[in-house]
Amino acid sequence: MEPMTLSIVLAISILLMLAVGVWVSLALVGVAALGLMLSGNEQVGLLFGTSSWGASTAWSLTALPMFIWMGEVLFRTRLSSDLFAGLSPWLGGLPGKLLHVNVLSCGIFAAVSGSSAATAATIGRMTLPELKAQGYSDRMAVGTLAGSGTLGLLIPPSIILIVYGVAAEVSIGRLFIAGALPGLLLVTLFMGYTMVWALMNKDELPKHSKEQVSLKAKIAALRKLLPIMGLIGFVLGSIYGGFTTPTEAAALGVFGALVLAAMTGSLSMESFKGSLLGAVKSSCMIGLILVGAHFLTLAMGFLGIPRALTEWIGTLGLSPLELLIYLTVLFVVLGCFLDGISVVVLTVAVMLPMVQQAGIDLLWFGIYIVLVVEMSQITPPVGFNLFVIQALTGKNILYVARAALPFFLMILLAIVLIYWFPEIVTYLPTTMTQR
Amino acid sequence: DTWHMPTPYGDANLTTKLAYEFADEIREKSGGKLDINVHSGASLIKHPEIPRAVRTGQVQLGEVFIGVMGNSHPVFKHDNIPFLATNFDDSKKLWEAAKPELEKLLNKEGMVLLYTVPWPTQSLYTKFPVNTLDDLKGTKMRAYSPSTSRLAELMHTSPTTVQAPEVPQAFSTGIIDAMITSPSTGANGQAWDYLTHYTDIKAWIPKNIVVANKRAFRRLDKATQQMILTAAANAESKGWEGVRATTRQDTETLAANGIVVSEPSAELIAELEKIGQIMIKEWEAEAPAEIGKILKQYQQQ
Amino acid sequence: MSALKENLYLTSGYLSGACIIAIMVLVLAQIVGRFFGFIIPSAEDFAGYSLAASIFFGLAYTFRDGGHIRVTLAIQHLPRPLRRVQELAVLLIGLVLSGFMAWYSWFMVWESFVFEEMTHGYIALPLWMPQVPLGLGTTAFTLAVLDALIDALRGKMPAYIGAEDEINLEEV
Numbered sequence: 001m002e003p004m005t006l007s008i009v010l011a012i013s014i015l016l017m018l019a020v021g022v023w024v025s026l027a028l029v030g031v032a033a034l035g036l037m038l039s040g041n042e043q044v045g046l047l048f049g050t051s052s053w054g055a056s057t058a059w060s061l062t063a064l065p066m067f068i069w070m071g072e073v074l075f076r077t078r079l080s081s082d083l084f085a086g087l088s089p090w091l092g093g094l095p096g097k098l099l100h101v102n103v104l105s106c107g108i109f110a111a112v113s114g115s116s117a118a119t120a121a122t123i124g125r126m127t128l129p130e131l132k133a134q135g136y137s138d139r140m141a142v143g144t145l146a147g148s149g150t151l152g153l154l155i156p157p158s159i160i161l162i163v164y165g166v167a168a169e170v171s172i173g174r175l176f177i178a179g180a181l182p183g184l185l186l187v188t189l190f191m192g193y194t195m196v197w198a199l200m201n202k203d204e205l206p207k208h209s210k211e212q213v214s215l216k217a218k219i220a221a222l223r224k225l226l227p228i229m230g231l232i233g234f235v236l237g238s239i240y241g242g243f244t245t246p247t248e249a250a251a252l253g254v255f256g257a258l259v260l261a262a263m264t265g266s267l268s269m270e271s272f273k274g275s276l277l278g279a280v281k282s283s284c285m286i287g288l289i290l291v292g293a294h295f296l297t298l299a300m301g302f303l304g305i306p307r308a309l310t311e312w313i314g315t316l317g318l319s320p321l322e323l324l325i326y327l328t329v330l331f332v333v334l335g336c337f338l339d340g341i342s343v344v345v346l347t348v349a350v351m352l353p354m355v356q357q358a359g360i361d362l363l364w365f366g367i368y369i370v371l372v373v374e375m376s377q378i379t380p381p382v383g384f385n386l387f388v389i390q391a392l393t394g395k396n397i398l399y400v401a402r403a404a405l406p407f408f409l410m411i412l413l414a415i416v417l418i419y420w421f422p423e424i425v426t427y428l429p430t431t432m433t434q435r
Numbered sequence: 436d437t438w439h440m441p442t443p444y445g446d447a448n449l450t451t452k453l454a455y456e457f458a459d460e461i462r463e464k465s466g467g468k469l470d471i472n473v474h475s476g477a478s479l480i481k482h483p484e485i486p487r488a489v490r491t492g493q494v495q496l497g498e499v500f501i502g503v504m505g506n507s508h509p510v511f512k513h514d515n516i517p518f519l520a521t522n523f524d525d526s527k528k529l530w531e532a533a534k535p536e537l538e539k540l541l542n543k544e545g546m547v548l549l550y551t552v553p554w555p556t557q558s559l560y561t562k563f564p565v566n567t568l569d570d571l572k573g574t575k576m577r578a579y580s581p582s583t584s585r586l587a588e589l590m591h592t593s594p595t596t597v598q599a600p601e602v603p604q605a606f607s608t609g610i611i612d613a614m615i616t617s618p619s620t621g622a623n624g625q626a627w628d629y630l631t632h633y634t635d636i637k638a639w640i641p642k643n644i645v646v647a648n649k650r651a652f653r654r655l656d657k658a659t660q661q662m663i664l665t666a667a668a669n670a671e672s673k674g675w676e677g678v679r680a681t682t683r684q685d686t687e688t689l690a691a692n693g694i695v696v697s698e699p700s701a702e703l704i705a706e707l708e709k710i711g712q713i714m715i716k717e718w719e720a721e722a723p724a725e726i727g728k729i730l731k732q733y734q735q736q
Numbered sequence: 737m738s739a740l741k742e743n744l745y746l747t748s749g750y751l752s753g754a755c756i757i758a759i760m761v762l763v764l765a766q767i768v769g770r771f772f773g774f775i776i777p778s779a780e781d782f783a784g785y786s787l788a789a790s791i792f793f794g795l796a797y798t799f800r801d802g803g804h805i806r807v808t809l810a811i812q813h814l815p816r817p818l819r820r821v822q823e824l825a826v827l828l829i830g831l832v833l834s835g836f837m838a839w840y841s842w843f844m845v846w847e848s849f850v851f852e853e854m855t856h857g858y859i860a861l862p863l864w865m866p867q868v869p870l871g872l873g874t875t876a877f878t879l880a881v882l883d884a885l886i887d888a889l890r891g892k893m894p895a896y897i898g899a900e901d902e903i904n905l906e907e908v
């Protein structure tokens with residue numbers, strides 16, 4: 001079968017399978033097996049074994065169940081409501097009020113976690129029930145979380161920057177530093193959008209009393225933040241103090257959360273078991289989707305579809321701007337069906353020479369790629385933040401995707417901004433070389 | 436026919452460049468009848484899984500770092516033994532001595548050896564000058580395999596496992612103070628961002644091998660088989676030549692970017708060679724028959 | 737019978753949870769070890785094996801509890817008889833795919849066993865040992881799908897459907 005026909009057949013089969021209600025992970029396994037079979041591969045089963053073993057034992061993934069468990073533990077303590085109690089006097093004056101908690105806490109947690117799914121799962125477990133209880137718009141609560149969960153990829157540490165850095169031979173240390181300002185830019189854009197939305201949709205926000213909170217009361221409220229800030233500070237400190245690697249820090253995070261829960265008296269055998277089974281449910285769901293996505297990545301590698309598309313773009317003789325536009329479209333389309341890291345892995349070998357030839361700085365390109373991959377985390381049908389949030393809320397993927405759409409557009413805007421002002425990316429790394 | 440060839444490392448590495456050239460040569464000489472599709476950077480199959488994928492015919496051929504197979508037989512460790520063969524001429528002699536044993540093992544596992552590509556010599560990276568082993572005493576050195584752990588112990592450092600992608604951060608935050616790796620790895624990873632000294636101790640010269648599935652290879656007609664073997668021989672000789680240039684260039688890159696590149700002191704060399712003797716003995720004890728033979732062969736040349 | 741089944745599902749969940757705890761303990765031991773200057777051999781490798789075991793052991797429990805997500809937007813408005821057919825079809829597809837996964841997971845274990853393959857880390861184990869959880873987990877998963885299919889054929893609502901509707905937020 002021709003690659004073109006084959007890709008159309010596969011795209012239709014996965015959409016069909018998902019539409020009739022086949023579980024996402026199984027649909028990925030199914031379409032990968034189908035693709036391999038249609039291409040005449042005789043080792044479909046063996047290849048499944050190889051890819052599922054490789055995908056499920058990846059050492060960098062061990063952080064994921066740890067952070068998910070941490071979220072489950074914190075959710076069962078008073079700490080999550082304390083987080084809101086501590087922040088609300090401060091955010092009271094800001095349009096959108098507590099919705100900003102999602103953006104800010106994802107931004108902070110992103111400095112601890114390297115993945116977007118872990119960030120969305122950990123923070124969402126704490127914030128979504130509370131936002132719901134306080135009467136915030138479901139759609140906006142879900143949207144801010146889906147969008148700002150992706151910060152986990154951009155603000156260092158970041159799994160995707162490591163993958164890109166190794167493939168492109170760009171210093172991972174520099175990539176990490178380069179991600180800091182664009183990360184702040186995204187936080188600003190997300191908060192800005194939330195404020196604009198809040199001003200336009202006052203009726204979808206809970207009515208708070210208008211009374212002025214005194215500075216003294218504000219500072220008193222901060223005390224409620226101490227335990228949770230202490231926990232994040234402890235984990236961050238362990239990374240930057242040279243005691244742990246970012247992957248290991250996740251285990252320290254759960255341990256810390258368990259200790260905090262015990263200290264605040266909210267750790268019982270019941271809640272321990274509950275948190276553990278909750279973590280099992282989420283991490284098995286995500287784990288099997290990762291296994292399926294990895295198998296699909298392997299199938300795509302054999303079929304050569306992403307490579308053929310990238311090569312085709314290479315033959316067009318585009319200017320740098322045109323090239324970036326084409327690549328963005330390609331990534332968004334591929335990102336609908338593959339997870340972001342797979343897209344990078346499958347196209348990077350063909351893409352990098354092309355990008356270099358166009359005179360695009362590889363460091364800048366790394367941050368650009370992360371932004372595009374962030375977008376793919378919130379596009380259906382295959383988007384990990386959507387999966388995490390569907391599992392947390394029971395809301396449909398398409399509902400979550402629609403809620404996340406404005407944030408998708410904000411990331412796109414960030415890409416335009418770093419194109420116009422590349423210094424947002426390159427400024428910090430250049431100061432680093434002049435030490 | 437399309438053959439799939441997974442390789443572990445990225446496109447900037449010598450071994451990957453040679454894999455592409457190898458594939459091009461075969462495509463050209465077969466008139467497009469045999470198309471080898473190179474999947475670099477472990478994008479198709481993860482590195483540790485590659486030998487098994489070749490063996491079971493999931494892919495027709497693949498490239499692997501020999502040391503990855505070290506647990507299946509000690510012969511696969513021959514190029515990871517410190518201070519046994521420390522220049523490219525010696526390394527080639529060691530390879531000639533080990534090759535028959537290695538081919539025997541690969542054959543038993545259903546694989547055919549096509550060619551090997553050596554890495555640049557492995558040397559010492561630190562955040563401080565090193566004149567004798569005393570300077571390293573009590574520091575934390577990166578270990579990623581049984582033999583690097585043992586070496587770190589014998590150098591009186593504490594072996595510390597850090598996975599490759601986390602090395603820059605581990606140096607910056609002080610999880611490790613020293614590592615042994617090639618000048619290429621340091622240059623490609625811009626090691627000057629996080630460390631300052633490179634002592635050219637030339638500890639060992641590891642290699643990659645490219646292997647094919649025996650059944651897939653035998654199904655080809657004799658002429659095509661011969662064509663592949665010729666292309667493989669070309670790739671191998673380009674590898675031994677290219678690696679010298681790469682070693683020189685990458686060491687220069689390190690120096691040009693402000694890393695202090697220095698030759699080891701005579702005292703340090705003497706200390707390290709003593710460690711080498713211990714590790715060679717320990718290695719020989721793992722499989723005296725085969726390894727004794729390899730060592731004898733190597734020392735006679 | 738049904739009590740036994742419930743216990744088996746719960747066992748699947750707790751086995752998976754035990755592996756998650758094992759990851760935490762291994763990694764913490766490694767951090768402590770580094771602090772005091774000793775090394776936990778192959779800690780990363782064992783954390784990786786525990787991760788695989790935790791993912792696969794818990795598949796059946798997660799399935800039963802409606803944890804594996806899917807798109808219900810199109811199907812939730814189907815008329816009842818059609819919905820029943822759709823659910824049977826999906827379960828049949830699920831049975832084929834989970835069966836495929838189970839069969840080839842065991843095939844991989846068997847191959848590792850006859851080839852006498854070893855793990856690649858500091859501590860060399862026969863590779864089949866850490867791979868067994870993949871076989872066990874996918875088999876339990878297949879049985880869970882089969883169990884749901886049998887329920888559906890008998891006209892009962894499979895357990896996962898009750899669990900997957902919009903519950904979590906409403907619960908709080």
Ligand code: NA
Nearest residue numbers: 110113152157
């Ligand atoms: Na991050």
Ligand code: NA
Nearest residue numbers: 335376379382
């Ligand atoms: Na997507």
